[in-house]
Every structure is written in structure tokens, then in C-alpha cells.
Amino acid sequence: MDREIVERVARAAHISLTEEELAKYSQDLTDILDYFKILDEAPDFEGFGVNPIEVADVVREDEPKMEFDPDELLKDMNTYDGYVRGPRLS
Amino acid sequence: MTMQTVLSDIGSINDKYVMFNRFTEDSDPGDSKFLFSAKDNLTSKDFETCCGSRILEGYHPVFDATAIAKMRNAGGKLIGKTNMDEFGFGTFSANSGFGIPRNPFDLERACGGSSGGSACAAAVIEDHVSLGVSTGGSICCPASFCGVYGIAPTYGRVSRYGLIDYGNSLDKIGLLSAKASDLTRYLPVISGRDERDPTSCVQPELEIKGDRIRSVAVPKEAAEGLSKDVSEAFLNSLETLKGMGIDVEYVDMPALKYAMPAYYVLATSEASTNLARYVGMRYGHQDGDLSLKFDDYFTYFRSKYFGDEAKRRILLGTYTRMAGFRDRYYAKALKVRMYVIDAYKQILKDHDAVLAPTMPFVAPRFDDISKMTPVESYKADYLTVPANLAGTPHLSVPCGYNADGMPIGMQFVADHWNEDRLLTMANEWDKAFDVRKAEVSL
Numbered sequence: 001m002d003r004e005i006v007e008r009v010a011r012a013a014h015i016s017l018t019e020e021e022l023a024k025y026s027q028d029l030t031d032i033l034d035y036f037k038i039l040d041e042a043p044d045f046e047g048f049g050v051n052p053i054e055v056a057d058v059v060r061e062d063e064p065k066m067e068f069d070p071d072e073l074l075k076d077m078n079t080y081d082g083y084v085r086g087p088r089l090s
Numbered sequence: 091m092t093m094q095t096v097l098s099d100i101g102s103i104n105d106k107y108v109m110f111n112r113f114t115e116d117s118d119p120g121d122s123k124f125l126f127s128a129k130d131n132l133t134s135k136d137f138e139t140c141c142g143s144r145i146l147e148g149y150h151p152v153f154d155a156t157a158i159a160k161m162r163n164a165g166g167k168l169i170g171k172t173n174m175d176e177f178g179f180g181t182f183s184a185n186s187g188f189g190i191p192r193n194p195f196d197l198e199r200a201c202g203g204s205s206g207g208s209a210c211a212a213a214v215i216e217d218h219v220s221l222g223v224s225t226g227g228s229i230c231c232p233a234s235f236c237g238v239y240g241i242a243p244t245y246g247r248v249s250r251y252g253l254i255d256y257g258n259s260l261d262k263i264g265l266l267s268a269k270a271s272d273l274t275r276y277l278p279v280i281s282g283r284d285e286r287d288p289t290s291c292v293q294p295e296l297e298i299k300g301d302r303i304r305s306v307a308v309p310k311e312a313a314e315g316l317s318k319d320v321s322e323a324f325l326n327s328l329e330t331l332k333g334m335g336i337d338v339e340y341v342d343m344p345a346l347k348y349a350m351p352a353y354y355v356l357a358t359s360e361a362s363t364n365l366a367r368y369v370g371m372r373y374g375h376q377d378g379d380l381s382l383k384f385d386d387y388f389t390y391f392r393s394k395y396f397g398d399e400a401k402r403r404i405l406l407g408t409y410t411r412m413a414g415f416r417d418r419y420y421a422k423a424l425k426v427r428m429y430v431i432d433a434y435k436q437i438l439k440d441h442d443a444v445l446a447p448t449m450p451f452v453a454p455r456f457d458d459i460s461k462m463t464p465v466e467s468y469k470a471d472y473l474t475v476p477a478n479l480a481g482t483p484h485l486s487v488p489c490g491y492n493a494d495g496m497p498i499g500m501q502f503v504a505d506h507w508n509e510d511r512l513l514t515m516a517n518e519w520d521k522a523f524d525v526r527k528a529e530v531s532l
Binding site: 001005006009010012013014015016017021025028029031032035036038039040041042043044045046047048049050051052053054055056057058060068069072073075076077078084085086087088089090 | 259371372390426
């Protein structure tokens with residue numbers, strides 16, 4: 001995989017890479033994708049599932065409930081006035 | 091070792107074997123009926139939960155994972171959270187942001203991964219059961235390397251509520267113990283439907299009827315690439331099985347060769363989305379500069395706190411899901427998964443289990459692991475990955491020891507929801523084979 005693609009993928013994944021890491025992961029991903037080429041030879045099996053077993057839809061009544069104390073949930077978070085603090089959007 | 095002794099000595103045990111990331115300081119077992127540990131990707135109220143990753147350092151869950159809650163309700167005392175590869179990304183538990191567990195049979199060797207700390211605890215601490223998690227072999231691999239029993243049940247058998255996702259279509263919670271009977275004792279405890287995990291709600295009840303495995307199929311493809319000591323131990327074990335009245339037949343299973351790449355495509359695709367939530371807000375480290383734009387803020391945390399293998403798998407999974415590549419990799423891997431499931435189903439029409447060695451070699455030395463390339467490391471999983479991709483239950487039992495005394499394991503794979511046969515097999519094998527304990531000294 002060439003460095004430009006690795007840079008694009010890393011940007012999408014919110015990971016910044018040093019020049020050394022860029023070279024290393026370019027080589028690693030090239031080797032790994034070479035190994036994956038065997039998938040091209042696999043029979044085109046009919047159908048696919050997102051899970052290995054059949055998963056039935058399970059629905060419940062949409063009833064509001066408070067399972068956890070919000071203060072407990074927020075205790076380790078960076079908060080202001082009960083809100084989670086985050087970085088600038090723009 | 092009484093429960094009191096274990097609790098008193100846990101610090102010195104951990105100094106030597108490094109199985110725990112966090113452990114209890116409470117030396118009183120109280121009314122507890124048994125002690126257990128849990129892999130550090132299962133949330134627990136009383137211990138920081140880090141999943142082997144620095145990015146989660148400081149995360150204190152406010153709830154117990156269902157499996158942990160059920161073990162506590164059965165009278166268990168959680169004594170520690172076990173070391174693991176970061177988010178489960180590894181075969182040797184060496185990709186950890188914290189401690190790297192040491193093999194009880196040779197401290198210079200790995201415990202296997204990614205539930206390496208759990209396998210180590212099961213091997214070292216008497217009468218101990220540990221909750222492990224398998225995505226691509228993370229229970230059976232360390233069970234094999236540490237000479238203990240390990241079972242990964244059918245996908246959906248044990249609720250994943252409170253399990254920090256790696257690959258959510260692959261993750262399964264199971265058990266590791268030096269005692270075969272512990273698997274039969276505790277699997278019913280942690281199994282069952284849980285409305286908080288819909289994938290657990292389709293399961294038939296786990297019935298312990300004592301159904302036996304009467305015939306096993308050994309894929310010819312799985313007997314390739316084995317080290318000499320593993321091959322010899324496995325062949326000897328086949329003779330032992332025959333002596334137990336079990337039919338052994340070699341079969342062709344060409345689907346196996348596609349399982350590895352399909353697994354890594356699905357696992358990393360799912361991991362790259364599951365790990366998108368770790369951005370320096372809500373969990374773990376949150377000490378960044380909030381005046382930064384969000385892209386830069388998120389990138390700062392993820393670059394600083396994710397380890398090398400986590401970055402590699404996030405990059406790989408992001409790539410295989412990208413427009414233009416998705417059909418070639420992700421969509422194809424989903425089809426291959428069905429092909430592998432079908433291959434198991436066809437063989438299991440005529441046999442009760444598929445059998446192969448668990449790992450192609452014994453636990454490697456840490457200095458050898460450091461020389462392995464990523465592809466070499468991934469390929470080590472080729473025997474454990476297929477059953478995990480298929481979501482079929484699988485059991486590793488100790489089946490031999492090499493000239494250095496290192497344990498060797500073999501893995502039985504049964505059809506979906508047929509854990510009963512595996513549990514019976516574990517108990518029968520325990521009577522037929524002389525399982526060695528690691529010599530433990532502090």
C-alpha cells in the first residue's frame with residue numbers, strides 16, 4: 001500500500017503518523033493485503049450474514065427509565081454544569 | 091491454597107507471573123464460595139477497566155458485565171482483572187499497554203493471547219476459574235500455551251453486555267480453568283438470555299445431559315505446518331481417543347484456508363468502528379487541550395495512547411471498509427464466513443466434532459516473538475480462527491508436553507449450541523490424560 005493511501009486512511013481514522021511509522025505501516029499493510037489476496041480465489045458462496053448465528057429482532061416497549069445515576073456516569077468525565085466538555089467544532 | 095492464602099499472596103503471585111492488571115486488596119474471602127478473575131475487557135464496578143490499552147487508563151465502569159454479575163450472584167469473589175493484548179489485538183498477550191503475563195511453565199515464554207492473564211491465573215492459582223474472551227482464538231490459544239482447559243461457547247451463548255467490543259460479530263465470553271469440571275460447573279452460570287444483548291436471545295437452553303463425542307473429524311489441512319513436537323503429541327492423542335472408543339477420521343476441509351484472511355478483514359473492520367469512540371472524551375484519558383479543533387483533539391489522543399498493533403488494525407480495518415475496497419474485502423469476507431460455517435455443518439453431519447491441534451507450536455519465547463512480522467503473527471492463529479469465524483463452540487484440552495516440558499493443546503469444535511458434548515469431552519479427557527501442573531513457587 002503506498003504512503004499516500006496510508007496517509008489518507010490514517011487521516012480518516014484520526015491517527016497521525018510519523019515518517020517512520022508511515023514507512024512501517026505502508027510495508028506492513030502491503031504484506032497483509034498480499035496475504036489477503038487468497039480471498040479472491042474463494043468460491044462465491046451464496047448469501048452472507050452479519051452474525052454467525054441467526055439473530056432475531058428483539059424489541060421492547062419504549063419506556064423511559066433511569067438505570068444509572070447520571071452523577072455516577074459523569075464522575076470521571078471532564079464536565080461543566082452537568083455537560084461533557086469537548087473540543088471546538090470549528 | 092485456601093481462598094485466604096490466595097488473597098494474602100496475590101501481590102507476590104502477581105509480581106512473579108504478571109497475570110493481573112488490577113487485583114483486590116481485600117484479603118478476606120468472607121462468605122464467598124469461590125474466587126474468580128476476569129479479563130480486563132469485561133467491565134466491573136470495583137476495578138478500573140482498561141482493556142490492555144493506555145487510552146482507557148482511569149476508566150471506572152459503573153456497572154458489572156453480565157457474566158461477572160452472574161459469577162458474583164453464584165457466590166464468586168472477583169479477585170482481579172487479567173492482563174491482555176490491547177483490545178484483544180494479539181496472539182501472545184505481548185501487545186499490552188500494561189503488564190505482560192509470564193508462562194507458568196517457563197517465565198521467558200508467553201502465555202498466549204489475548205486472554206493470557208486469564209490462562210496464567212487458571213494455571214497458577216489453585217481452584218481458580220477465569221473469564222476469558224475469544225474473538226479469533228483468545229481463549230483456546232492461551233489455554234493451550236499454559237496447559238489448562240478453555241472453552242469458548244457458541245456466539246451468543248453468553249451475554250456480551252459489559253464486554254468492551256473488539257469485533258462484535260465475533261466476540262464470545264468463555265472460561266479457563268485447570269479443572270475440566272469447572273467448565274461444566276460455571277458455563278451454565280454465565281450462559282443465558284439477556285435482553286441487554288439481543289444476540290444472546292435466540293439461544294436454546296444449555297442442557298447438561300452428558301452427550302458424548304463419539305467420532306471426530308481431523309481436517310487434513312489443519313495437520314499441515316505443525317511443529318514436530320505438536321504433531322507428535324497430537325498423533326499420540328488420536329491414539330488415546332481411539333482407546334476411549336472414539337472414531338477418528340481424516341477429512342478434507344478446503345474452506346479452512348480462507349478463514350484467516352476473512353477473519354482479519356471482519357475483525358479489523360469491526361474494531362476500527364468500535365474503537366472510534368475513544369477520542370479523549372468520556373472514557374480514560376481526558377487531559378487534552380480543549381481549545382483545539384475536534385479533529386486535532388481526537389487525533390492527539392488516539393495517536394498518543396493507542397499502541398502499535400492497535401494502530402495497525404485500525405488502519406487495516408478503515409482501509410477494508412473504504413469505498414472502492416469494501417466489496418473486495420468486507421463483503422467477500424462475509425460470504426467466506428458463510429462458506430466456512432457450511433463446511434463445518436457438512437462435516438458435523440457425520441461427526442460430533444472437528445479436531446485439530448490448538449496452536450501449531452508451543453508457547454514461544456519473548457525474544458522470538460519480538461522478531462515476528464505482523465503476518466507471521468497473524469498466521470499463528472490459523473487453527474483457532476475458523477471456529478471463531480463460524481461462531482461454533484470450541485474447547486482446548488492439554489494433550490501433551492514437549493521435551494522442554496511446555497504444554498501442547500488440541501481443540502474440539504462442535505456444532506452451534508452443542509457445548510454439552512465439549513463439556514463431557516473435557517471431563518472424559520481429564521480421566522484419560524495425565525495433565526501436569528506448572529510448578530509454582532513464589
